[in-house]
Amino acid sequence: MNRTITNEQTDQLFQFCRDHYVNHYDIQVELVDHLASAIEEQWEQNPDLSFHEGLKNSFKKFGIYGFSKIKVQKEKELRRKYNRLLWHFILEYYRWPKVITTFVCTLGLFLLFQVVDQTIWIVLSYAALVFFGVLGYHFFVFKKFKLKIIPGKTFLLSEQFEKVNSANVIASQLPNISYQAFNMMETKTVDNTWILLALSFFMVALAVLLYGQLFYVPQKIKEHFLEQYAEFAL
Structure with missing residues (x-):
């Protein structure tokens, strides 16, 4: 035997x-x-x-x-896994039927650019909305997704959860980045139709990206953790 x-x-x-x-x-x-x-x-x-x-x-x-190579390899695997999930989520908004919502939002922004004389005010308002939205999320919503683990145990998966949310720090810099971009162009208005259309597309795509990063991916990580290690969750 x-x-x-x-x-x-x-x-x-x-x-x-x-x-x-x-x-x-x-x-x-x-x-x-x-x-x-x-x-x-x-x-x-x-x-x-x-x-x-x-x-x-x-x-x-x-x-x-x-064992250090194993940890590095595992981190890469988790990063790739949740990046794939995020991109799949984003692409869903550019496929039928969700593409209708994306198209309407993009068209609405584009038409707003046509109506408002100074492009900078729309962009800065959007950047401020993103900034305060992310700020509010971290203070009031994040705790709903946060993994609660029994004391004495640490998980790489829970660290991935923290990294997903810390990646949104760039959103806090969006107002300043937008303002500096217009200063570099030395203008407050963009007249080129194609640039305005591209800007509208980018702003909607960024909103979808942030929603996926802040809500979809954390929820998936939490689900996967509870599936594998439910006995360690509080």
Whole structure:
């Protein structure tokens, strides 16, 4: 009968990961599974091999950087995963039937540019709306999405949640960026129809992007966390 990893040895593998500076539980689970499988494979060839010797041999395969490469790789995977989800969400607004809403908003902005003499006031009003909207979100809405985890556990997935929301800091600079852009052009009005149409498209697309970044992606991260680690949520 082949030897298998015991519960006590599994606990030792978790402690081994913590001793090697792997503090995120979701990465620990992945590494413990990998180490346990590697040790059991060695036992198939050499049943008398000690657990600690098998662990030592398995750890050597990770190379000079140890477990750090696994964390970096996992971070990239999570980033790509939620970036794909975000882009899928955005593209939905440029496909039927949601494209109707996007088209109407873009056309409405374009017509507003035709009516108002000074383009800068529409752009600055939009930038201010985004700024106060993001500010209000972080003070009043963000806590509804925030992951509540039992003390003593950290997860890379929860860190990804924080990074998704911290990425919206640029929105707070939008009024200043818009004002500086018009100063560089030394004008307050844009007369070119194609530029106004492109500006309308950009402003609507940015609104969709921010909505996806602030609401859709955090909700997905929270759902995925509860699916995988519900026992660690408060």
